[in-house]
Amino acid sequence: MHERKIILKIIDYRFNKIANEILSHDEYDKMKMITHHSDNSVYEHSLMVAYYSYLIAYKSNLDWKSCIRGGLLHDFHLYKFEKKHSIALIKDSVKHAINHPKIAYENASKHFDLNSKEKDIIVGHMFPFGLPKSREAWIVSLVDKYIAIFEYCDNAKKSIARSWKKAFAK
Ligand SMILES: [Fe+2]
Numbered sequence: 001m002h003e004r005k006i007i008l009k010i011i012d013y014r015f016n017k018i019a020n021e022i023l024s025h026d027e028y029d030k031m032k033m034i035t036h037h038s039d040n041s042v043y044e045h046s047l048m049v050a051y052y053s054y055l056i057a058y059k060s061n062l063d064w065k066s067c068i069r070g071g072l073l074h075d076f077h078l079y080k081f082e083k084k085h086s087i088a089l090i091k092d093s094v095k096h097a098i099n100h101p102k103i104a105y106e107n108a109s110k111h112f113d114l115n116s117k118e119k120d121i122i123v124g125h126m127f128p129f130g131l132p133k134s135r136e137a138w139i140v141s142l143v144d145k146y147i148a149i150f151e152y153c154d155n156a157k158k159s160i161a162r163s164w165k166k167a168f169a170k
């Protein structure tokens with residue numbers, strides 16, 4: 001299996017100084033191989049969530065370091081949720097929404113020292129299935145949803161374009 005090319009790179013000294021410990025970790029590198037919401041990887045998704053959460057937290061004078069670390073690790077569950085188009089889809093989706101923050105936290109705490117705010121960000125990010133307890137956790141949870149909507153729309157746009165291309169090629 002060849003490594004996916006990562007096109008997203010954040011050029012921000014303050015962000016990178018905090019993010020580097022996680023981004024350069026071998027275990028975290030596995031996130032590059034797992035697609036998420038779209039053709040992008042969960043690595044790229046998490047990088048976007050961490051970066052935009054950091055921008056908001058920094059401007060609001062909140063704990064931006066925890067937003068970066070919690071944002072990067074919020075989906076560190078290391079498996080691909082396969083959506084089966086069956087009657088079990090809703091049940092499976094709810095189960096995934098409830099369980100993956102706990103798995104992400106277990107994985108993250110194995111490899112990194114997390115403070116209570118970072119734990120709260122990871123465990124609570126799937127509101128309403130989880131409950132963010134800090135302002136930083138709310139920021140990450142809302143940014144996560146905002147980014148996910150963009151990724152799903154992008155995915156839908158690409159699959160419509162693909163089916164049109166196929167239809168016109170006939
Ligand atoms: Fe998530």
Ligand SMILES: [Fe+2]
Pocket residue numbers: 045049074075144
């Ligand atoms: Fe996410």
